[in-house]
Amino acid sequence: MYYVFHKQMMKMLGQLDKWLETAEAHAKAKNFDPNVLIDARLAPDQFAFVRQVQSACDVAKLSTVRLTGKEAPVQPDTERTIEELHARVRSTIKFLETVSESDYANAATRLITHPRWEGKGAHGADYFIEHAIPNFFFHTTHAYAILRHNGVDVGKKDYLGPQTRHNI
Amino acid sequence: MYYVFHKQMMKMLGQLDKWLETAEAHAKAKNFDPNVLIDARLAPDQFAFVRQVQSACDVAKLSTVRLTGKEAPVQPDTERTIEELHARVRSTIKFLETVSESDYANAATRLITHPRWEGKGAHGADYFIEHAIPNFFFHTTHAYAILRHNGVDVGKKDYLGPQTRHNI
Numbered sequence: 001m002y003y004v005f006h007k008q009m010m011k012m013l014g015q016l017d018k019w020l021e022t023a024e025a026h027a028k029a030k031n032f033d034p035n036v037l038i039d040a041r042l043a044p045d046q047f048a049f050v051r052q053v054q055s056a057c058d059v060a061k062l063s064t065v066r067l068t069g070k071e072a073p074v075q076p077d078t079e080r081t082i083e084e085l086h087a088r089v090r091s092t093i094k095f096l097e098t099v100s101e102s103d104y105a106n107a108a109t110r111l112i113t114h115p116r117w118e119g120k121g122a123h124g125a126d127y128f129i130e131h132a133i134p135n136f137f138f139h140t141t142h143a144y145a146i147l148r149h150n151g152v153d154v155g156k157k158d159y160l161g162p163q164t165r166h167n168i
Numbered sequence: 169m170y171y172v173f174h175k176q177m178m179k180m181l182g183q184l185d186k187w188l189e190t191a192e193a194h195a196k197a198k199n200f201d202p203n204v205l206i207d208a209r210l211a212p213d214q215f216a217f218v219r220q221v222q223s224a225c226d227v228a229k230l231s232t233v234r235l236t237g238k239e240a241p242v243q244p245d246t247e248r249t250i251e252e253l254h255a256r257v258r259s260t261i262k263f264l265e266t267v268s269e270s271d272y273a274n275a276a277t278r279l280i281t282h283p284r285w286e287g288k289g290a291h292g293a294d295y296f297i298e299h300a301i302p303n304f305f306f307h308t309t310h311a312y313a314i315l316r317h318n319g320v321d322v323g324k325k326d327y328l329g330p331q332t333r334h335n336i
Contacts, residue, residue, distance in 0.1 A: 001169040001172075004169075004293075004297055005297070008297050008298070008301075008302075011298075012302070042210065042313055042316060042317040043316045043317055043319070046316060111336060113336065117333060119335075119336065120333035120334060120335060120336065121333065121334060121335075121336040122331065122332060122333050122334070123332070123334075125172075126331070126332040129172055129173070129176050130176070130179075130328065130329075130331050130332060131328065131331060133176075133301075133305075134176075134180070134305065134327065134328055135328070137301075137302065137305030137306070137309060138305070138309055138324070138327060141305060141306055141309035141310065141313070142309065142313060145210055145309070145310060145313050148210060148211045148214060149210040149211055149317075151211070156306070159302065159306060160298065160299065160302055160303070161298075163290065163294070163298050163299060164290060164291070164294040164298060165285060165288040165289065165290050166288060166289060166290070166291075167287075167288060167289075168279060168281065168287065168288065168289040
C-alpha cells in the first residue's frame with residue numbers, strides 16, 4: 001500500500017509541475033507576470049499558492065522520511081517565482097525516486113512523532129491514512145483550485161494524469 | 169488497503185457533514201440564507217458546491233459498488249438545500265456502513281468499466297489508486313475550499329477529523 005501511494009504522490013507532483021507550465025502559458029497569453037500567482041489565495045486566512053505547493057511537496061517528502069527513515073534534502077521555503085516552484089517540485093520528485101518498496105518494510109509499525117502533537121505519537125499505518133494522504137491531496141487540490149480560480153485552463157484530466165487502461 | 173480507505177472515505181464524509189453544519193451556523197450568524205451556498209463555485213466553468221458534494225458522495229458510493237459488486241441506492245442529484253445535502257451525505261455513509269472488509273476480497277483484479285472510457289477497462293487496483301482516491305479527495309477538498317472562500321470558518325482540523333494518537 002505505502003509504495004503504491006508513494007508512486008501516486010510522485011505522479012501527482014508531476015501533474016502539479018504541468019499545472020505550473022499551464023499557468024505560465026496562461027500568463028503569457030494574457031500578458032501578465034506569472035509570478036503574481038505566487039501570492040494568490042482563496043481566503044485571506046488560508047495559505048497562498050506558494051505555500052500550498054511547498055506543503056504538497058513537504059507532505060510527500062516528510063511522510064516518506066517518517067515512514068522509511070530515509071534522509072531528505074532540506075528545502076528552505078524561499079520560492080518567489082513559478083520557476084523556483086518548478087525546481088522545488090522537481091527536486092522533491094528526485095528525492096522520492098531514490099526510495100524503493102523495501103524502504104517501506106516497517107512503515108506500518110513505525111512510531112511517528114510530530115512537533116505539534118503535544119508529546120503524542122501515531123503508528124505509521126494510522127499516520128499514513130489519516131494524516132499524510134489527506135494532507136497531500138488537500139494541498140495539491142488547493143494549488144489546483146487557486147490556479148483554476150485565476151483562470152488557468154486546467155481540468156480534471158490534468159489533475160488525475162494518465163490512467164492505466166487496457167482493451168476488454 | 170481497500171477497506172482501510174473505505175473507512176477513511178466514510179470518516180471524510182462525516183467531516184463534510186460537519187462542514188455543512190458550520191456553513192449553516194455561519195449563515196445564521198451573518199443573517200443570510202445558507203442555501204445560497206449551493207450554487208457557489210470557484211470558477212464559472214467548474215462544478216458548484218452542490219455538485220462537488222454530490223460527486224464526493226458518488227465517488228465513495230460508486231467506487232465501492234465497482235470494487236465489491238454491492239448494489240447501492242440510486243440518488244437522483246436533485247438537492248437544492250443544505251438540509252438535502254446533509255441527507256445525501258448521511259445516506260451515502262449509511263450505504264458504506266453496510267460494506268465489510270470481506271466484500272473487497274477480489275477488488276484488485278476486478279475489471280472496472282466506465283461509460284466515458286471508450287470501451288477500455290481498468291483493473292480494480294489501478295482504478296482505485298489512480299481514479300477513485302484522487303477523485304474523492306478532489307471533490308471533498310473543493311467542497312471545503314468553496315465554503316472557506318465564502319467565509320465559512322472551517323480549518324485543517326475540521327478537514328482531517330480526529331486522529332488516532334497514543335502516549336509515547
